[in-house]
Amino acid sequence: MSGAQKIAVTVTEIVPLNELVTRFKFEPTDGSLLPTFSGGAHTVVEMKDGAITRLNPYSLMSDPMDQTAYTISVRRDDVGRGGSLFMHKRVKVGDQMTISYPVNLFSLDLRAKKHLFLAGGIGITPFMAQIKQLERTNGRWELHYATRSVALGSYVDELTTKHPNETHIYYDDQEQRIDLKNLLDGQPLGTHVYVCGPKGMIDWVRKTATDEGWPREAIHYEEFLAPKSGKPFEVKLAISNKVIQVGEDESLLEAMEREGVDAPYLCRGGACGQCETDVIDYSGTFIHRDHWLEDADHKSGKKIMPCVSRFEGKTLVLDR
Amino acid sequence: MTIQFNDETFRDDYSFHNSAWAIKRFPFPFHEDSYMYSVNMEQHRGGPAGSIYEKRFDVDEHYLSEMRDRAMVLADDPLRCQSLPHMTLAGWDLLELIMVSKSEDYPELFELHRDGNTWRWVNKPMGIDDTFTFLDEATLPYGPLEYITRQAQGDWCVLDQRDDNLWMDAGMVTTQADWSLDFDIGMNFFEWHAPVPLAHEKGIFVRALKFLLNIQQGSPARRLNWTMTVTPLLDTSPENYHKWGIQKTTLTPENIGQKQHLRVELQTFFRLPRSNALVFPIRAYLCSFQDLMTMPKWGRRLHRVIRDLPEELATYKGFIANRPMMLDYLSKFDDGLPTSDGIWPEFESEPPLKPSADS
Numbered sequence: 001m002s003g004a005q006k007i008a009v010t011v012t013e014i015v016p017l018n019e020l021v022t023r024f025k026f027e028p029t030d031g032s033l034l035p036t037f038s039g040g041a042h043t044v045v046e047m048k049d050g051a052i053t054r055l056n057p058y059s060l061m062s063d064p065m066d067q068t069a070y071t072i073s074v075r076r077d078d079v080g081r082g083g084s085l086f087m088h089k090r091v092k093v094g095d096q097m098t099i100s101y102p103v104n105l106f107s108l109d110l111r112a113k114k115h116l117f118l119a120g121g122i123g124i125t126p127f128m129a130q131i132k133q134l135e136r137t138n139g140r141w142e143l144h145y146a147t148r149s150v151a152l153g154s155y156v157d158e159l160t161t162k163h164p165n166e167t168h169i170y171y172d173d174q175e176q177r178i179d180l181k182n183l184l185d186g187q188p189l190g191t192h193v194y195v196c197g198p199k200g201m202i203d204w205v206r207k208t209a210t211d212e213g214w215p216r217e218a219i220h221y222e223e224f225l226a227p228k229s230g231k232p233f234e235v236k237l238a239i240s241n242k243v244i245q246v247g248e249d250e251s252l253l254e255a256m257e258r259e260g261v262d263a264p265y266l267c268r269g270g271a272c273g274q275c276e277t278d279v280i281d282y283s284g285t286f287i288h289r290d291h292w293l294e295d296a297d298h299k300s301g302k303k304i305m306p307c308v309s310r311f312e313g314k315t316l317v318l319d320r
Numbered sequence: 321m322t323i324q325f326n327d328e329t330f331r332d333d334y335s336f337h338n339s340a341w342a343i344k345r346f347p348f349p350f351h352e353d354s355y356m357y358s359v360n361m362e363q364h365r366g367g368p369a370g371s372i373y374e375k376r377f378d379v380d381e382h383y384l385s386e387m388r389d390r391a392m393v394l395a396d397d398p399l400r401c402q403s404l405p406h407m408t409l410a411g412w413d414l415l416e417l418i419m420v421s422k423s424e425d426y427p428e429l430f431e432l433h434r435d436g437n438t439w440r441w442v443n444k445p446m447g448i449d450d451t452f453t454f455l456d457e458a459t460l461p462y463g464p465l466e467y468i469t470r471q472a473q474g475d476w477c478v479l480d481q482r483d484d485n486l487w488m489d490a491g492m493v494t495t496q497a498d499w500s501l502d503f504d505i506g507m508n509f510f511e512w513h514a515p516v517p518l519a520h521e522k523g524i525f526v527r528a529l530k531f532l533l534n535i536q537q538g539s540p541a542r543r544l545n546w547t548m549t550v551t552p553l554l555d556t557s558p559e560n561y562h563k564w565g566i567q568k569t570t571l572t573p574e575n576i577g578q579k580q581h582l583r584v585e586l587q588t589f590f591r592l593p594r595s596n597a598l599v600f601p602i603r604a605y606l607c608s609f610q611d612l613m614t615m616p617k618w619g620r621r622l623h624r625v626i627r628d629l630p631e632e633l634a635t636y637k638g639f640i641a642n643r644p645m646m647l648d649y650l651s652k653f654d655d656g657l658p659t660s661d662g663i664w665p666e667f668e669s670e671p672p673l674k675p676s677a678d679s
């Protein structure tokens with residue numbers, strides 16, 4: 001079986017936070033307790049959208065020790081393939097849904113003397129849970145959160161009210177920017193930096209910290225990629241002995257699942273490595289979008305991550 | 321079933337013994353007539369009723385005597401239990417996992433009553449009834465890891481996961497096959513596996529680590545490993561090699577059936593929820609050659625496996641010198657008949673040993 005264990009839940013609360021972001025609360029349908037988790041974990045939410053089943057990862061943002069409910073925040077993506085639109089438009093209070101056990105690919109390094117959090121936009125969500133975890137254990141942390149505008153600043157009020165000393169907010173439309181180099185310079189020895197946000201922000205933080213001499217293991221980042229639409233293509237699956245078509249609005253992984261192939265996965269966002277698949281033969285161009293493979297793997301034409309990457313060309317034969 | 325706990329020792333007079341029940345459920349580690357290292361991992365989701373796979377943490381007739389032995393080892397050498405400062409949360413995770421599992425799997429032996437953070441833990445076999453505050457170390461006589469693993473059979477490695485590796489940052493290790501927590505503490509997966517022959521070249525550790533890093537909450541895994549021990553000693557540590565190494569020279573054709581033990585480790589892997597650490601329980605089971613030979617299938621197979629085992633493995637596992645004597649003994653239980661697949665003894669269907677076997 002692929003993916004993490006599943007949990008049957010009921011949607012018990014839906015709170016629109018602003019024009020783009022809505023919060024959802026899930027409680028176990030059978031009245032039992034949910035597993036505790038560690039700050040930074042996500043859950044994969046199953047959405048039955050007609051004939052298509054979408055599985056999207058969302059960071060858990062509730063208190064990790066609260067076993068009665070999980071909450072997630074979903075940012076509406078009008079040009080995406082519909083997962084977030086489904087959550088925003090179709091899901092109602094009382095609906096029963098299936099989510100996965102928590103999976104953490106963005107865990108706190110508990111050796112850190114201090115945790116420096118850098119959030120961009122909806123990237124604030126994993127930090128909401130990490131902050132609650134650290135507050136319980138008297139951990140030291142500081143948050144720098146960049147958001148587009150006052151109107152779109154999800155959870156700004158909550159954070160600045162509860163943690164006025166630790167929270168620093170930057171509004172893009174007011175030309176406020178994180179002074180990253182100075183911020184990093186001023187940190188005590190043993191600080192770890194964590195970034196979650198758009199790709200540009202992650203790259204900027206990783207590069208700046210590396211240039212400033214921060215050790216690789218003290219720099220943590222998480223970016224969930226949503227699979228992107230693209231041209232349809234055909235794939236031959238050597239082990240399953242099938243030829244399948246990948247449609248414009250589905251990922252290669254989703255197409256394999258639709259055809260009943262039990263392909264491994266965990267994050268569905270190009271980060272965990274679980275779906276890594278060997279390429280047996282190809283003629284065409286890969287569109288690699290994952291964070292898992294090394295550049296050399298991308299260039300080799302020998303591997304693909306079907307959860308986010310695509311292909312354009314004549315022939316693609318996979319070892320699956 | 322109710323378990324009759326043995327009154328026995330793993331030192332001095334070595335009164336350790338297996339009942340007929342324990343022999344029948346012994347985790348014989350060979351599913352075919354040969355053995356080589358492999359990434360032999362599977363889901364740990366129960367197993368046949370009564371088997372060692374059935375419960376999350378198996379409790380058997382050796383429970384009380386193993387816990388007594390552990391207490392003696394710790395009294396001599398407190399460094400057998402260590403936890404680096406950042407691993408305390410993982411210790412609480414482990415305490416919770418063991419208490420919840422044991423009270424659910426063995427309600428007649430263990431009880432857990434939780435009222436918020438006030439927990440009452442009842443361990444009937446050991447006569448323990450403690451009330452404490454979850455996540456408050458001051459309310460327990462030891463740290464959470466030591467407290468609970470003084471009440472749970474097998475060794476416990478608690479691995480921190482970071483930087484795409486696992487780090488041996490905490491553990492309780494008193495029943496190990498010749499390795500030391502004090503030496504390995506703080507090492508990563510490749511560092512502590514450095515002494516193992518052949519497996520690195522085969523890429524086994526790279527693949528095994530990838531598997532382990534992806535073990536998720538609610539989806540534990542398991543594998544078996546094995547070695548050989550002369551006399552039923554649990555604490556075969558490098559620190560005490562001078563005490564047990566010498567025993568390997570006391571084997572004779574007359575006493576080998578009773579003295580030589582196959583030592584099998586049931587290794588399981590659980591993701592811990594609050595800390596995202598991984599716990600690796602290593603539960604050792606011992607069985608004398610003569611008890612193993614009561615199962616015809618195991619007799620035939622053990623002879624073939626030991627005979628054909630690569631020299632590097634027999635050396636690493638420490639029985640190369642005694643292998644000829646073992647084979648003399650084991651060959652009497654191998655009549656050349658085929659064996660069925662799988663590790664289970666199949667004592668109802670497997671043919672008895674042909675009396676004509678050479679002797």
Ligand code: HEM
Nearest residue numbers: 357358359360477479499512513515516519528546547600
């Ligand atoms: C995180 C979990 C694990 C821990 C803490 C662990 C620890 C150890 C240690 C301490 C040793 C002894 C090395 C020595 O000689 O000093 C060992 C041996 C070994 N380990 Fe692991 N191990 C783990 C997981 C695995 C896995 C998943 C495999 C899968 C193939 C594996 C394969 C082996 C093998 C083949 C040996 C040699 C054993 C023998 O021949 O008796 N280990 N391990």
Ligand code: FES
Nearest residue numbers: 268272273275307
């Ligand atoms: S499923 Fe995680 S990288 Fe593809």
